[in-house]
Amino acid sequence: MDYSTLANKLLEFRAIACDPGAVDRSIDEEYLRRYKWCEENRQIGIRNAREMEARRKGNAVRLNSQKQYECNLLSKMKSEEVRNILKEEQNKTEESLAANVKRKLEEEDRIIHERTMLRETEPELRDLASKIRAKLVGRILESQIHSKRVEKMNEIKQEVEWEKQLLKADAMEESYEIMKSKLRDEKLREEARQFTYDKLTGNTQKDRDARADKEESKRIIDRLVAEENKQIEKEAEERKRINERIRKEYQKFIEQCEKDKAKKADEIEFERQLLKEFSAYNNRLDERKQVKKDRINERIKKQEEIERERELERQILEKAQREKAELEAKKLAEKKRLCEEMKKYRQEHIAQNQSRLCKEKEEYEVYLKELEKHRAKVEAERQAMLKEYAEYLKMMHAEILIFHQK
Incomplete structure (x- = not known):
């Protein structure tokens, strides 16, 4: 496509349609098209990088989970061993405490029994206890x-x-x-x-x-x-x-x-x-x-x-x-x-807006007709160029065949 010819035509259309921004818009459209193409390539690269990163993270997570499982298993075995040892020591401690408590209770019962027998056998102590009781009353x-x-x-x-x-x-x-x-x-x-x-x-x-x-x-x-x-x-x-x-x-x-x-x-x-x-x-x-x-x-x-x-x-x-x-x-x-x-x-x-809109509508219809003519002309030129290129390829193919035959 001949962009210089297209620019000239666009300038003509701008003069017809009284649109000073037509060329600028065409340049902006070309820039946007190239920008979209670059953006698509960048997105593809980012997507590929994310897939590789996801694979690396998956492998790392799998290794970490395996290590975690092994560590949990070892810690469980160690905790069971420690629990058994503590249980044995606790049983020994409880037995010794029970024996000490039983011995102390027997000693206290013996002392109380001796004091009771002493109070019953001694009349002075009995009188003293009665006096103390009367005083308390x-x-x-x-x-x-x-x-x-x-x-x-x-x-x-x-x-x-x-x-x-x-x-x-x-x-x-x-x-x-x-x-x-x-x-x-x-x-x-x-x-x-x-x-x-x-x-x-x-x-x-x-x-x-x-x-x-x-x-x-x-x-x-x-x-x-x-x-x-x-x-x-x-x-x-x-x-x-x-x-x-x-x-x-x-x-x-x-x-x-x-x-x-x-x-x-x-x-x-x-x-x-x-x-x-x-x-x-x-x-x-x-x-x-x-x-x-x-x-x-x-x-x-x-x-x-x-x-x-x-x-x-x-x-x-x-x-x-x-x-x-x-x-x-x-x-x-x-x-x-x-x-x-x-x-x-x-x-x-x-009323002024309606008249202005009618005028703009007529100008836009003229612009569309000229644009259709230009597109038809450009399509005809493209078809002619394609036909010439096909003939050129046929000619080159024939020359290559002749060269190989020689």
């Missing part, structure tokens, strides 16, 4: 009495600790009630806020209804506050009654402890101090309740101020909503205008 009884006394004192301390825990539980219950009342107040504020918001978002008729609802809500709030105050007073009376009963029972317990033992003077003084603290705690609790009532009245006043502020907020909110609606209308009009412009631009762009 006395010590045991004394320790039992002491342990019972300590146990009784621990029970008394435990009762005092229970009373302390009861007082702590009352304090925790009071804090829990305060927390519940705070949550109830927060819920009432949330309901009042929601009610005022619903009232501000209504029309004229609803505004008139809202005034009536406002009065009704105020009556409801007053009624709830009154009920809450009654509930607080009732809980205070119940708590006071329980505290009085606890104090009386505690006083009885203290008097009983004074009658029992004078040793409890320090504990009784501590309990009296505890009662004083408990009464002071009740006084502080009453003060807190009064503060709570004052806070409720102050909260009612604040609620009225909040309702006035909500009215101003409603007016500001309506103004902001009107401005927002106007701004959204402007944005919507601008968005529609932009959509129309984008739609028009896309239609023009699609």
